Amino acid sequence: MLEQNSIHTVDFTDMTHDAMGVAKIDGFPIFVKNAMKGEKARIRITKVNKNFAFGHLDKIIQESPFRKAPICEHYYECGGCNIMHMNYEMQLGFKRHRVKETLKRIGGIDIEVANTVGMNNPYYYRNKAMVPFGMANGKIVAGFYKPKSHEIVDIRRCHIFPKYYSDIVRHLKILFQQYKISVYDEEKQEGLVRGAMIRSSEKKGETMVVIVTENGKIPAKNEIIEDLVERFPTIKSVILNIAQDKGTFRLGRKSKVLYGEDLLHEELLGLEFRVSHASFFQVNPEQTETLYKKAIEYADLKKNDVVVDAYCGIGAIGLAAAGSVDTVIGFDVSKSAIKNAAKNAEVNHITNAQFINGKAEDVLPKLNHKKIDAIFIDPPRKGCDKSFLQTVVATNIKTIIYISCNVSTFSRDMSILASKGYKLEKITPFDMFPQTSHIETVAKITKI
Ligand SMILES: C[S@@+](CC[C@H](N)C(=O)[O-])C[C@H]1O[C@@H](n2cnc3c(N)ncnc32)[C@H](O)[C@@H]1O
Known part of the structure; x- marks a missing residue:
């Protein structure tokens, strides 16, 4: 049994989803913040639980070639960033690996994951x-x-x-x-x-x-x-x-x-947007443009298509897609976001998009549209309500573009869709949150 405050020299062989280094002593896992896979270090045990322990990184004995000195003086005490000690190449690789591994572990899906799309300057990006x-x-x-x-x-x-x-x-x-x-x-x-x-x-x-x-x-x-x-x-x-x-x-x-x-x-993809203080808006505008482009490319839209923008926020994805399709229907639970979305359609002279205030799981079943060709799904971190996914399946929507900021809930939702005859075709991680272990992904899912 490990003792609290005992000192050990360990090899880090893996990393957790939130970028802690994982080492084992006699098969017992120890999680250590700021330690990296491939490193050897002296650690002090800080907390022992039944099946795992936490440790503090006292001294690195063998450093990873991907380690980098953080540029922030507050890094080691602040809870804002947690991977600033990795160089950027490593951050991107870590995120891609995380997507692949989580899809397999939670979703039971083994798929080639595209390289993480990174930024030229991964600092000062938040809006x-x-x-x-x-x-x-x-x-x-x-x-x-x-x-x-x-x-x-x-x-x-x-x-x-x-x-x-x-x-x-x-x-x-x-x-x-x-x-x-x-x-x-x-x-x-x-x-x-x-x-x-x-x-x-x-x-x-x-x-x-x-x-x-x-x-x-x-x-x-x-x-x-x-x-x-x-x-x-x-x-x-x-x-x-x-x-x-x-x-x-x-x-x-x-x-x-x-x-x-x-x-x-705000301006994105040549369109004007208005955002109220209470409305959700993506926090990294440079990456958002790249991400929306990929989402629309994955959707492979046709002129006659009817497209749903579920969890639409201020309507950005739907409005960016509106020029390529017949009809866009967006919905979001936030009143202020829907008010912004309607105004955003107006200021961009887009007349084929309508926005509805309500929960995705309540609005989709009532749409009663004769056909929906594609749906963009961009839920909050907790993912989709099960009944919403059931309606997507029952509506027989052929193409789903799922944008996610939480690969665990995406993997859970994907496994539900997979059990109902949908296939994950491709997935690309986007680095929307550099210096942190958060990951954004865009996935193309089709009805087999
Ligand atoms: C990750 S944001 C996506 C917003 C938008 N697609 C974008 O790119 O800016 C998630 C959105 O889901 C909305 N939301 C949360 N729960 C919801 C629900 N049950 N039904 C509909 N919208 C919901 C939030 O208000 C928020 O605008």
């Missing part, structure tokens, strides 16, 4: 940041949570969102201090400001700042807005959101516009 604010030792801190914790790492500069986001966060801290605005203290469960969301379109040069507060009030709001807009002229809107949830920092349901309007303009 959205959720930044919790808090108090530590009487000082305002803002950044990311430490892994599996609510302790905030006070970030000076983050390397996955644009550099000026960190400047906005720093300046918000100064303003809150200057105007004596209290920041939420999780231990005491008191304080006004919970955090900020920053969203931008680099193509359009527009930034949106959402200040999240406990009760929807913010003192000196005019002074704060004036100062922010003067210092950061790309800020076109400031929203105040109310979040009373005591747990992990997230947006609340209610909000009001303090400055500008609740819209960010």
Whole structure:
């Protein structure tokens, strides 16, 4: 039996889905953060469970040739990124391997997986940041949570969102201090400001700042807005959101516009898009264009086709496909996203697309369309509702293009489809989230 705090020299022979190195001592698996396959290292056992243990990487004895010094000073304490210690070639290879292995393990499917489509510059790519604010030792801190914790790492500069986001966060801290605005203290469960969301379109040069507060009030709001807009002229809107949830920092349901309007303009594949603060929008615009192109290429659309864009968000995929087909029908559970989608059709003069607000599993069975030739499915991380997949099967849709941000739930859904006569034809991973172990995939699935 392994002892907590005991020291061992181990060889790492594998990696977990979240990029921990896996070593074995007498067949007993040990998971170690930041260790890489092929490395030998001295580790300290930190926690022993019934079937596995966790360890801390004390000293690398034999280093992987794919190891890289992280460019971020916060990397080893921050929960934002977890594979910045791998060079980019390794990150892409790791993701491809993960897709192949998960499809086999969960979906029972053995298929050749295409190379992961990577970025030229895998840093500063995000167009959205959720930044919790808090108090530590009487000082305002803002950044990311430490892994599996609510302790905030006070970030000076983050390397996955644009550099000026960190400047906005720093300046918000100064303003809150200057105007004596209290920041939420999780231990005491008191304080006004919970955090900020920053969203931008680099193509359009527009930034949106959402200040999240406990009760929807913010003192000196005019002074704060004036100062922010003067210092950061790309800020076109400031929203105040109310979040009373005591747990992990997230947006609340209610909000009001303090400055500008609740819209960010974006351009993708030559189309104009409007996104409200509450609507989902892909976080890596450069990769999104490549991913949508691949999804549309896989769909092999014909002029007379009727196409469904399930989980359509602001309608981006459906609208990008609309020029190649007869009809597009999109649906999403988010009211704000559907409002954006309808407006996006209008501003792009697209008249053959309609958007419906509702759950995919409720809307699809009611469509009653005489034929649906292809369906784009792009669900959240939890994947599709089983009844939705049953309707897809019952509707006899020949081509499914499944876009997924969670290869485990995709593999589960794929195994359901495979048991009903569908075949996974091809799959390409896209690196939408460099420096993190998250993976996006596009798959073509056809009825045999
Ligand atoms: C990964 S996003 C995809 C959005 C869009 N396809 C895009 O590329 O921007 C998932 C979307 O599913 C929506 N959603 C979540 N659960 C849903 C459900 N049960 N039915 C319909 N839409 C749902 C969310 O509001 C979100 O817009």
